[in-house]
Amino acid sequence: xxxxxxxxxxxxxxxxxxxxxxxxxxxxxxxxxxxxxxxxxxxxxxxxxxxxxxxxxxxxxxxxxxxxxxxxxxxxxxxxxxxxxxxxxxxxxxxxxxxxxxxxxxxxxxxxxxxxxxxxxxxxxxxxxxxxxxxxxxxxxxxxxxxxxxxxxxxxxxxxxxxxxxxxxxxxxxxxxxxxxxxxxxxxxxxxxxxxxxxxxxxxxxxxxxxxxxxxxxxxxxxxxxxxxxxxxxxxxxxxxxxxxxxxxxxxxxxxxxxxxxxxxxxxxxxxxxxx
Amino acid sequence: xxxxxxxxxxxxxxxxxxxxxxxxxxxxxxxxxxxxxxxxxxxxxxxxxxxxxxxxxxxxxxxxxxxxxxxxxxxxxxxxxxxxxxxxxxxxxxxxxxxxxxxxxxxxxxxxxxxxxxxxxxxxxxxxxxxxxxxxxxxxxxxxxxxxxxxxxxxxxxxxxxxxxxxxxxxxxxxxxxxxxxxxxxxxxxxxxxxxxxxxxxxxxxxxxxxxxxxxxxxxxxxxxxxxxxxxxxxxxxxxxxxxxxxxxxxxxxxxxxxxxxxxxxxxxxxxxxxxxxxxxxxxxxxxxxxxxxxxxxxxxxxxxxxxxxxxxxxxxxxxxxxxxxxxxxxxxxxxxxxxxxx
Amino acid sequence: xxxxxxxxxxxxxxxxxxxxxxxxxxxxxxxxxxxxxxxxxxxxxxxxxxxxxxxxxxxxxxxxxxxxxxxxxxxxxxxxxxxxxxxxxxxxxxxxxxxxxxxxxxxxxxxxxxxxxxxxxxxxxxxxxxxxxxxxxxxxxxxxxxxxxxxxxxxxxxxxxxxxxxxxxxxxxxxxxxxxxxxxxxxxxxxxxxxxxxxxxxxxxxxxxxxxxxxxxxxxxxxxxxxxxxxxxxxxxxxxxxxxxxxxxxxxxxxxxxxxxxxxxxxxxx
Numbered sequence: 001x002x003x004x005x006x007x008x009x010x011x012x013x014x015x016x017x018x019x020x021x022x023x024x025x026x027x028x029x030x031x032x033x034x035x036x037x038x039x040x041x042x043x044x045x046x047x048x049x050x051x052x053x054x055x056x057x058x059x060x061x062x063x064x065x066x067x068x069x070x071x072x073x074x075x076x077x078x079x080x081x082x083x084x085x086x087x088x089x090x091x092x093x094x095x096x097x098x099x100x101x102x103x104x105x106x107x108x109x110x111x112x113x114x115x116x117x118x119x120x121x122x123x124x125x126x127x128x129x130x131x132x133x134x135x136x137x138x139x140x141x142x143x144x145x146x147x148x149x150x151x152x153x154x155x156x157x158x159x160x161x162x163x164x165x166x167x168x169x170x171x172x173x174x175x176x177x178x179x180x181x182x183x184x185x186x187x188x189x190x191x192x193x194x195x196x197x198x199x200x201x202x203x204x205x206x207x208x209x210x211x212x213x214x215x216x217x218x219x220x221x222x223x224x225x226x227x228x229x230x231x232x233x234x235x236x237x238x239x240x241x242x243x244x245x246x247x248x249x250x251x252x253x254x255x256x257x258x259x260x261x262x263x264x265x266x267x268x269x270x271x272x273x274x275x276x
Numbered sequence: 277x278x279x280x281x282x283x284x285x286x287x288x289x290x291x292x293x294x295x296x297x298x299x300x301x302x303x304x305x306x307x308x309x310x311x312x313x314x315x316x317x318x319x320x321x322x323x324x325x326x327x328x329x330x331x332x333x334x335x336x337x338x339x340x341x342x343x344x345x346x347x348x349x350x351x352x353x354x355x356x357x358x359x360x361x362x363x364x365x366x367x368x369x370x371x372x373x374x375x376x377x378x379x380x381x382x383x384x385x386x387x388x389x390x391x392x393x394x395x396x397x398x399x400x401x402x403x404x405x406x407x408x409x410x411x412x413x414x415x416x417x418x419x420x421x422x423x424x425x426x427x428x429x430x431x432x433x434x435x436x437x438x439x440x441x442x443x444x445x446x447x448x449x450x451x452x453x454x455x456x457x458x459x460x461x462x463x464x465x466x467x468x469x470x471x472x473x474x475x476x477x478x479x480x481x482x483x484x485x486x487x488x489x490x491x492x493x494x495x496x497x498x499x500x501x502x503x504x505x506x507x508x509x510x511x512x513x514x515x516x517x518x519x520x521x522x523x524x525x526x527x528x529x530x531x532x533x534x535x536x537x538x539x540x541x542x543x544x545x546x547x548x549x550x551x552x553x554x555x556x557x558x559x560x561x562x563x564x565x566x567x568x569x570x571x572x573x574x575x576x577x578x579x580x581x582x583x584x585x586x587x588x589x590x591x592x593x594x595x596x597x598x599x600x601x602x603x604x605x606x607x608x609x610x611x612x613x614x615x616x617x618x619x
Numbered sequence: 620x621x622x623x624x625x626x627x628x629x630x631x632x633x634x635x636x637x638x639x640x641x642x643x644x645x646x647x648x649x650x651x652x653x654x655x656x657x658x659x660x661x662x663x664x665x666x667x668x669x670x671x672x673x674x675x676x677x678x679x680x681x682x683x684x685x686x687x688x689x690x691x692x693x694x695x696x697x698x699x700x701x702x703x704x705x706x707x708x709x710x711x712x713x714x715x716x717x718x719x720x721x722x723x724x725x726x727x728x729x730x731x732x733x734x735x736x737x738x739x740x741x742x743x744x745x746x747x748x749x750x751x752x753x754x755x756x757x758x759x760x761x762x763x764x765x766x767x768x769x770x771x772x773x774x775x776x777x778x779x780x781x782x783x784x785x786x787x788x789x790x791x792x793x794x795x796x797x798x799x800x801x802x803x804x805x806x807x808x809x810x811x812x813x814x815x816x817x818x819x820x821x822x823x824x825x826x827x828x829x830x831x832x833x834x835x836x837x838x839x840x841x842x843x844x845x846x847x848x849x850x851x852x853x854x855x856x857x858x859x860x861x862x863x864x865x866x867x868x869x870x871x872x873x874x875x876x877x878x879x880x881x882x883x884x885x886x887x888x889x
Contacts (some may be wrong), residue, residue, distance in 0.1 A: 073791070073794045073795060089795065090796035091794060091798075096795075097796075099791065103792050105789070105810065107811075116806065136680060172794075192625040285750070352851035359671050376673065379854060380680075381673030381674075452840065453758050454838050455753075455837045455838055457750060458837060
């Protein structure tokens with residue numbers, strides 16, 4: 001019942017014209033000596049401005065590939081990828097990408113790491129520096145701007161990585177399992193923190209994860225991907241009407257009444273129907 | 277056959293056969309077993325022709341010597357085996373005797389016979405001229421391709437320059453930084469207006485049209501100990517017969533070399549110079565024979581040792597107070613005996 | 620983050636530190652002892668004629684020779700010449716190797732084309748080329764030629780290997796920012812491989828010295844290789860040994876210089 005409701009809501013939600021990110025029947029094949037692989041088939045998706053969407057799926061279903069397509073670092077073999085209605089032809093400053101590991105450069109200080117994006121994009125560095133310092137201050141890293149990454153804890157490093165992603169001022173954030181390398185406790189805390197930050201910033205966010213709880217607790221809509229080739233299997237709009245006072249924090253969402261229902265449904269879709 | 281016999285029987289027969297063979301060998305005319313001599317030459321060179329002739333003509337054999345020859349390719353590589361006894365008789369420049377005498381080595385050596393009595397170096401000119409046209413002052417201000425510092429060829433050049441009232445400072449570029457293995461190609465590549473070479477390089481350069489022999493350093497310097505046979509004092513004391521035989525054989529070879537035709541000599545020496553073409557060898561032998569570089573006397577004279585040490589002192593490789601007395605450097609006993617024994 | 624060192628260290632910890640210090644003191648003592656025993660044996664054996672002093676020389680004579688060389692033979696010049704030749708060649712070899720590695724990284728086509736040749740060039744015994752280098756490069760440049768040839772190929776392979784091993788996700792990160800290939804090279808690949816380059820430097824110090832000495836054997840007017848040849852020509856083992864002693868010292872000093880550079884550069888990384 002919930003699923004049907006979600007589907008209905010999703011298709012009603014994002015209109016094609018005002019979508020921030022749009023995928024139009026996107027397909028991707030790549031070729032190796034061993035043969036030809038169809039990674040994605042006929043994927044269509046719209047994400048509204050300010051929407052927080054997650055993509056879950058078994059490993060090898062092409063979730064990360066989807067992000068690379070949106071980021072413009074690979075091109076689809078069929079269909080098209082749109083941002084603000086315009087086709088994506090390469091990486092644009094409109095997208096910020098956050099990877100599984102923080103990948104802070106050991107030879108740069110935290111602030112220098114945060115300024116990597118502006119440096120590459122040739123932005124005004126003085127302004128970027130102000131922005132970077134401001135971001136780091138807000139994420140509790142104000143005292144660590146001159147430190148090197150190895151001097152920071154895992155959670156601090158991940159927040160620094162977020163600051164690096166946001167410093168170029170992207171409108172769309174692509175998060176590729178950004179918390180999976182952290183230990184469980186840090187992970188809960190940091191996903192809470194980053195979830196709140198991103199909502200405050202009002203960014204459009206697409207989160208790829210294999211963690212169903214994370215997807216449900218953090219995002220407005222969960223897209224379930226099937227495998228071989230990757231395709232959209234189901235979509236669920238997530239809402240917690242039982243919790244008063246609007247959207248609960250990710251941590252609170254985990255204990256909301258609706259949580260278990262979403263979880264079971266998605267779990268079933270991933271485990272039972274996928275893999276043959 | 278044996279395999280058809282019973283085992284024990286076969287063994288007996290084999291033992292009997294062995295005894296017969298041994299007895300036969302002992303009864304052969306060569307009852308006098310040859311003495312093996314481990315001999316080391318400093319390099320392989322046509323300049324050392326009489327030593328190869330002594331081998332090929334069987335002069336060593338006649339003295340009961342079975343010569344096992346090896347080539348060191350460098351003076352520094354001769355001394356350690358000489359000291360350790362791995363090389364018993366060596367052929368090299370007499371300056372080594374002076375160095376050993378001045379060294380802290382408890383074991384000393386002696387020169388007992390000479391092979392060449394003159395410097396065999398030839399001066400080549402890149403510009404076409406005949407020996408008659410050449411005058412030593414012509415090298416003034418010119419590039420002179422010499423051997424590396426401290427080598428006998430290098431100090432010999434200095435000596436000759438000095439004799440003509442010059443020094444290496446009067447030359448244009450005095451080239452002494454080329455290792456011996458690279459000198460030929462350096463000259464061919466155009467380095468130097470004048471240069472000193474041994475045979476057969478000199479003949480090769482002439483044949484290639486890259487220069488002419490214009491003078492002989494040996495003639496400029498005159499008689500000087502240049503290549504000699506040495507052995508350790510220990511070896512000489514223990515093996516006087518071997519040393520004597522050696523001197524006798526070399527004396528025979530010297531006599532033969534002095535009278536034989538260059539083509540006969542070239543044919544005889546050929547097995548020792550498989551890579552060298554016959555024409556070059558012939559030309560080299562002719563030139564050296566004409567210059568008289570091969571000693572006709574096995575004795576190293578006192579004057580020629582003095583001349584050597586004069587040149588060493590002048591060349592800066594020997595201090596005046598390090599000069600070695602003649603009889604500490606040379607033993608004449610064997611060479612004098614050889615002259616009586618071999619007429 | 621800094622380790623939590625709260626209150627005064629416990630007795631056990633103090634003992635642990637003391638034991639560590641004692642052990643390293645003992646190691647240093649044994650090292651010194653080894654050197655002393657070696658030098659003593661080297662001094663005594665020729666003196667008592669267990670070995671021939673002309674062939675082995677001895678420390679006292681070597682030291683004496685060092686003073687003589689300094690007084691009469693421009694020892695400083697010889698040391699300087701060899702030092703200069705080594706440093707120039709190994710800087711040149713490093714520079715060339717980094718450049719070539721960059722090209723190979725840039726174009727996998729060029730890499731695949733050149734790979735077999737590089738492997739052959741690397742396994743070739745470069746000293747065999749010494750006479751050819753002499754003919755091609757002349758008496759001065761052949762020294763540098765041999766020294767560079769001896770180290771450049773292995774350095775190319777090492778550095779290129781490092782470039783290729785560069786974390787793919789770090790490269791992806793730069794690409795998501797819209798970074799060009801050149802930016803990937805300068806922002807990630809080069810800085811990430813500084814440790815590899817320093818490792819190559821360490822290997823190259825020794826190789827460059829080998830090449831320079833081999834080159835000086837071929838042709839030289841000065842340098843420690845020249846002194847070694849000259850000394851052996853006039854059968855002066857003291858001179859040969861003195862030159863070798865300086866060479867050993869020189870290679871230690873150069874190695875320490877690089878270790879120092881490494882410490883400075885790597886100070887902030889882990």
